[in-house]
Amino acid sequence: MMALALEQAGCVLGTQREAAVVIVNTCAVTGEAQAKTRKAIRHAANLPQHPWVVATGCVASLFAPELKALGSNVVVEPNKAQVASRALELLGADVPETGQDAKPAEALPHNHAFATPTGRTRPGIKIQDGCDNHCTFCIVWKARGHSRSVELEQVLREVRAAQQRGAQEIVLTGINLGNYRAHRPDGTELALPGLIDEILTQTDVGRVRLSSIEPPDVTDELLDVMASADSRVARFLHVCLQSGCDRTLHQMGRVYNTSLFAHMADRARQKMPNISLGTDLIVGFPGETDQDFEESLAFCKSMSFSRMHVFRYSRRPGTPAAARTDQIAPTTIAARSAQALELAQEMRAYEAEKLVGKRELVVVQDRGRAVSGGLFDVLVDDSCAQNSLIEVQIARMLSDTTLDGRT
Numbered sequence: 586m587m588a589l590a591l592e593q594a595g596c597v598l599g600t601q602r603e604a605a606v607v608i609v610n611t612c613a614v615t616g617e618a619q620a621k622t623r624k625a626i627r628h629a630a631n632l633p634q635h636p637w638v639v640a641t642g643c644v645a646s647l648f649a650p651e652l653k654a655l656g657s658n659v660v661v662e663p664n665k666a667q668v669a670s671r672a673l674e675l676l677g678a679d680v681p682e683t684g685q686d687a688k689p690a691e692a693l694p695h696n697h698a699f700a701t702p703t704g705r706t707r708p709g710i711k712i713q714d715g716c717d718n719h720c721t722f723c724i725v726w727k728a729r730g731h732s733r734s735v736e737l738e739q740v741l742r743e744v745r746a747a748q749q750r751g752a753q754e755i756v757l758t759g760i761n762l763g764n765y766r767a768h769r770p771d772g773t774e775l776a777l778p779g780l781i782d783e784i785l786t787q788t789d790v791g792r793v794r795l796s797s798i799e800p801p802d803v804t805d806e807l808l809d810v811m812a813s814a815d816s817r818v819a820r821f822l823h824v825c826l827q828s829g830c831d832r833t834l835h836q837m838g839r840v841y842n843t844s845l846f847a848h849m850a851d852r853a854r855q856k857m858p859n860i861s862l863g864t865d866l867i868v869g870f871p872g873e874t875d876q877d878f879e880e881s882l883a884f885c886k887s888m889s890f891s892r893m894h895v896f897r898y899s900r901r902p903g904t905p906a907a908a909r910t911d912q913i914a915p916t917t918i919a920a921r922s923a924q925a926l927e928l929a930q931e932m933r934a935y936e937a938e939k940l941v942g943k944r945e946l947v948v949v950q951d952r953g954r955a956v957s958g959g960l961f962d963v964l965v966d967d968s969c970a971q972n973s974l975i976e977v978q979i980a981r982m983l984s985d986t987t988l989d990g991r992t
């Protein structure tokens with residue numbers, strides 16, 4: 586959305602090294618992510634052409650003064666909807682000097698200045714922001730505020746614009762997609778399943794994918810829309826589990842338990858036997874005992890996830906979990922993370938193997954490389970056009986994460 590607004594304002598994409606304005610979309614989800622975003626801002630602020638650096642996103646909301654202190658050319662704009670106009674404003678302003686070697690940037694005319702939507706083959710379309718849950722480890726809901734959604738017409742405009750730029754697959758993104766609530770032009774309420782249905786009916790986009798979703802939001806209605814859309818909705822759901830232990834889930838303030846999750850997975854697999862499931866897992870949440878952790882891993886194994894992102898618990902100041910006195914030792918967290926990553930790899934290999942001999946619809950990312958509905962890398966013939974959506978036969982596994990696809 587931000588990229589589209591910039592494009593509509595006449596900006597063009599440039600590399601960091603030539604940009605007059607660099608936008609850094611910050612992330613506060615873990616301490617590590619936050620440190621990386623600070624590093625990115627510092628790096629951009631010190632580029633030789635001395636660009637304006639606009640920091641947006643969660644860290645910008647929570648720690649504006651600290652980010653501003655990273656450079657006199659750093660500007661903080663937490664509201665992503667305002668970033669395009671802020672960038673344009675800055676293009677007409679002089680960049681402040683930060684030191685002897687700093688060279689003031691030339692304010693370029695808008696139509697030569699700056700970023701457009703990227704050439705990404707699977708662009709994200711942001712349909713929702715904010716979250717009404719209060720997970721005890723999370724700082725994102727504080728940074729982003731209450732849930733709000735993008736109206737249907739705007740979403741459709743974005744999808745069509747992505748198609749015009751050649752995208753065959755679009756990814757619906759948000760902080761909590763299941764919170765999506767908007768309206769049709771006739772005033773009737775629209776939730777996520779209805780939105781997907783509208784996108785499929787009102788555009789001819791090749792494939793729609795959901796970024797991630799909370800377990801209670803995987804409703805029968807959603808699964809039915811996915812199942813009846815056949816290949817036009819990717820047969821993949823990234824459902825955030827966070828822990829496979831009910832005691833830990835309760836302490837995390839998550840609003841489901843493992844039996845709800847297992848029931849959801851069963852229903853999804855009944856309706857779409859070829860669906861792949863992915864998840865996020867946090868290890869080392871305060872108070873997580875060895876037994877809790879083993880229980881959590883055993884549950885993950887029973888779910889056979891094709892992708893499992895493992896996060897080491899990261900203490901976010903200001904959250905209830907950070908104030909707990911039963912924090913887990915970093916060495917224990919590291920050991921649990923290694924064990925969980927090993928399981929993630931095992932499950933991925935197991936799920937990849939199941940695809941051998943099957944036909945799969947893949948999006949060609951770049952020369953010779955494509956991505957399947959379940960997000961496996963698939964090597965394809967070099968002659969396959971970038972961005973095309975093609976069906977291939979999976980001939981064999983090349984590694985745990987890569988498959989050989991034949992057209």
Ligand code: SF4
Binds near residue numbers: 717726
């Ligand atoms: S669902 Fe929980 S973890 Fe996810 S953004 Fe909301 S509060 Fe944070």
